[in-house]
Amino acid sequence: xxxxxxxSATDGAARQAKLETAHGVIDTPTFMPVGTAATxxxxxxxxxxxxxxxxxxxxxxxxxxxxxxxRVAKLGGLHKFMNWPxxxxxxxxxxxxxxxxxxxxxxxxxxxxxxxIDGARHELTPERSIEIQHLLDxxxxxxxxECVKLPATEKRAAExxxxxxxxxxxxxxxxxxxxxxxxxxxxxxxxxxxLREESANGLLGIGFDGYAVGGLAVGETQEExxxxxxxxxxxxxxxxxxxxxxxxxxxxLVGAVMRxxxxxxxxxxxxxxxxxQAFTRRGSIxxxxxxxxxxxxxxxxxxxxxxxxxxxxxxxxxxxxxxEILGAMLMTxxxxxxxxxxxxxxxxxxxxxxxxxxxxxxxxxxxxxxxEPL
Numbered sequence: 001x002x003x004x005x006x007x008s009a010t011d012g013a014a015r016q017a018k019l020e021t022a023h024g025v026i027d028t029p030t031f032m033p034v035g036t037a038a039t040x041x042x043x044x045x046x047x048x049x050x051x052x053x054x055x056x057x058x059x060x061x062x063x064x065x066x067x068x069x070x071r072v073a074k075l076g077g078l079h080k081f082m083n084w085p086x087x088x089x090x091x092x093x094x095x096x097x098x099x100x101x102x103x104x105x106x107x108x109x110x111x112x113x114x115x116x117i118d119g120a121r122h123e124l125t126p127e128r129s130i131e132i133q134h135l136l137d138x139x140x141x142x143x144x145x146e147c148v149k150l151p152a153t154e155k156r157a158a159e160x161x162x163x164x165x166x167x168x169x170x171x172x173x174x175x176x177x178x179x180x181x182x183x184x185x186x187x188x189x190x191x192x193x194x195l196r197e198e199s200a201n202g203l204l205g206i207g208f209d210g211y212a213v214g215g216l217a218v219g220e221t222q223e224e225x226x227x228x229x230x231x232x233x234x235x236x237x238x239x240x241x242x243x244x245x246x247x248x249x250x251x252x253l254v255g256a257v258m259r260x261x262x263x264x265x266x267x268x269x270x271x272x273x274x275x276x277q278a279f280t281r282r283g284s285i286x287x288x289x290x291x292x293x294x295x296x297x298x299x300x301x302x303x304x305x306x307x308x309x310x311x312x313x314x315x316x317x318x319x320x321x322x323x324e325i326l327g328a329m330l331m332t333x334x335x336x337x338x339x340x341x342x343x344x345x346x347x348x349x350x351x352x353x354x355x356x357x358x359x360x361x362x363x364x365x366x367x368x369x370x371x372e373p374l
Contacts, residue, residue: 003140003182003209005241009351013233013260016350019241022180023079023087023139024054028241028262029346031253031339032057032089034270037066038082041270042325042332045083051305051333052340054086055139057265060132061093064122065115069135077137089265090138092129092171092186094145095214095246106146108163126170130183134176142212143171145186150219157190157215164188165202172206182209184243190215191224193231200235211236212243213261217252226255233260250279250342251366254359257346269339273332276320280338281365285313287331292317305337306330 004020019026033040033048035056040048048056058078063069072081079085097104097113104113110125129144145164148156168185175183185203189195203211213232216225229244236242243263244256253264269279276288280300285292287299298308299316307316307330319327342362349358 002177002179003241005210005239007238009353011350011353011355012258014257014346014350014355015238015260015262016347017241017262019262020180021087021139021182022178023085026054026087027347029253029257029343029350030054030263031343032263032265033336033339034059034265034267035082035084035088036267037062038072038078040332040336042274042328043270043336047329047333048084048336049086051336052344053336056084056086056088058082058088058090058136058138059093059096060090060129060136060142061096061124063090063136064093064124064132065117069132073135073137077135079137087139088136089140089184089243089263090133090136090142091245091265092133092142092144093124094129094186095147097124106163108166110144110167111146126167127174130171130174139181140210141171141175141181141183143168143183143185143208145188145214147188147215147218148190150190150215152190154190154192154195157188157192158195160215161188161190161195161199162202165199165206168203168208169206172208184208184210184212184241186212186214186245187232187236188215189232191220191228193228196228196232197235200232204235204237208240210241210243210263212245212263214245216244217246217248217266222249222252222255225252226259229256229259229261236260250339250362253339253342254346254362257350258355258359269335270332273335274328276327276331277335278331278338279335280370282368282370283366285370287313287316287320289317299334300338303334303337303341305334307334 007017009016133141146160185208244261278285292313295313349355
């Protein structure tokens with residue numbers, strides 16, 4: 001294995017660790033901002049770095065369609081193309097084929113689908129997914145898997161999970177080993193404990209640099225998600241990073257870290273920023289609400305982001321209600337900073353053996369809610 005993962009502290013199931021890659025070191029637990037189409041929406045790469053992010057996510061499905069992986073490779077790879085020298089993890093495209101494309105057909109060979117952009121037909125096989133991610137120069141490559149929407153029958157979840165294991169073997173064969181680069185397998189199986197165990201054991205038999213928990217945040221409740229992690233994480237090796245895909249709300253992150261998850265990604269902080277929702281230590285704020293129109297306070301008085309250091313809620317309310325681009329930029333940077341500070345706080349709490357207290361303080365703060373101005 002060519003990625004080095006070293007755990008420096010534990011607190012219950014939670015771990016504080018470092019993941020060393022060809023493009024830099026990642027402190028975990030970590031949150032990866034989503035840069036689907038070679039950009040974190042409404043953010044420059046420099047602004048993303050200022051939030052504290054050490055790794056970002058790109059997407060195979062979107063980049064294979066536009067501008068194409070071959071063009072990115074010709075221009076020097078994704079790091080150079082988007083001016084992000086740090087680590088990049090690329091999702092394999094399986095989830096987007098399920099959620100975005102039309103008329104997709106899954107076979108043993110792979111998946112054929114119709115582009116949501118122009119209707120053109122494409123085929124994505126395990127080998128082609130790995131090739132695209134190699135052309136992009138992804139630091140961490142994800143196996144191609146079949147992701148099913150929940151709720152799903154046990155039969156349907158089992159079929160998709162076993163197909164994903166067979167695809168994982170082909171991805172491992174196609175992956176080109178290089179120092180500092182890695183390939184992650186994806187555990188599937190819906191919310192069924194036996195299927196999750198079977199999936200984890202199958203992937204361990206193949207051997208990967210890290211293991212993702214996929215197929216969650218697709219319709220199940222938070223309780224179901226946590227219950228699934230409780231029966232899945234114990235089957236994953238302690239010396240490899242664990243990645244919960246597509247999650248989630250701040251409370252999801254805290255609960256998942258306490259269950260042994262090391263890596264996260266989600267569009268929620270950026271998408272919410274663009275629509276006027278801010279995450280704070282006292283819960284979420286809809287800055288569009290009229291009560292913020294004359295409020296001179298920052299979004300969060302304890303936040304270090306530019307929006308909170310230099311601008312009032314009243315100004316942000318004005319920008320968002322006026323559909324000004326600056327509003328999306330400031331709100332997005334705030335949310336990503338909040339998410340990074342949440343991860344920084346959990347890393348420190350794990351190192352000091354006080355994660356339970358940290359989680360209790362987090363929950364108490366969220367329960368207080370935003371206080372009306374005097």
